Amino acid sequence: MPSGPDVPLASKLALLLRRKTEADGKTPSTRALAAATAERPEERPAMTHQVVNDLLNGVKSNPSISQLRGLARAFDCPVAFLLPGYNGLTSLSVYEEQQDAREALRLVHDLGEAGAAELLEAAREIRLRHGRTDLTVPEVPEPIPPAAEPPRPGRRRRLSFTEAAERAVSDLEGT
Numbered sequence: 001m002p003s004g005p006d007v008p009l010a011s012k013l014a015l016l017l018r019r020k021t022e023a024d025g026k027t028p029s030t031r032a033l034a035a036a037t038a039e040r041p042e043e044r045p046a047m048t049h050q051v052v053n054d055l056l057n058g059v060k061s062n063p064s065i066s067q068l069r070g071l072a073r074a075f076d077c078p079v080a081f082l083l084p085g086y087n088g089l090t091s092l093s094v095y096e097e098q099q100d101a102r103e104a105l106r107l108v109h110d111l112g113e114a115g116a117a118e119l120l121e122a123a124r125e126i127r128l129r130h131g132r133t134d135l136t137v138p139e140v141p142e143p144i145p146p147a148a149e150p151p152r153p154g155r156r157r158r159l160s161f162t163e164a165a166e167r168a169v170s171d172l173e174g175t
Contacts, residue, residue, distance in 0.1 A: 010058035016075040037070025046070025
């Protein structure tokens with residue numbers, strides 16, 4: 001069952017794009033994202049960079065299931081997060097990554113509301129025992145802050161005639 005209001009796919013992708021930074025601190029290009037949609041590096045991507053761009057900009061909003069799987073691979077997120085109504089990236093990630101979490105939910109299945117309430121209370125107690133006093137866990141975890149971007153090499157600013165003369169003198173004198 002969906003867990004919230006319908007957030008457009010383009011908004012979800014924009015959020016995931018902000019969270020995904022490369023080693024140099026920049027967000028990946030649409031070509032890099034399209035290449036990351038392939039199941040294996042040597043295979044064809046699930047979509048072209050133009051389709052990725054159209055999805056990011058909201059021009060297209062209804063990708064095929066193979067494209068959704070590719071996007072999930074490219075953005076390292078559960079496929080369900082990209083579906084309408086499923087906005088809890090944190091809970092979906094836990095469900096997808098941790099077998100014990102799936103088992104706990106399976107065991108609560110036929111216990112109804114009382115069983116779910118007990119599980120919730122137990123989880124809160126466990127968080128307190130682990131020093132996690134804040135009971136509000138965000139639907140989307142905060143991204144890891146990007147590393148400082150190194151200065152880009154480029155053309156130096158133009159010097160005035162006086163500045164150029166001073167620099168030439170200091171270069172000739174070795175100071």
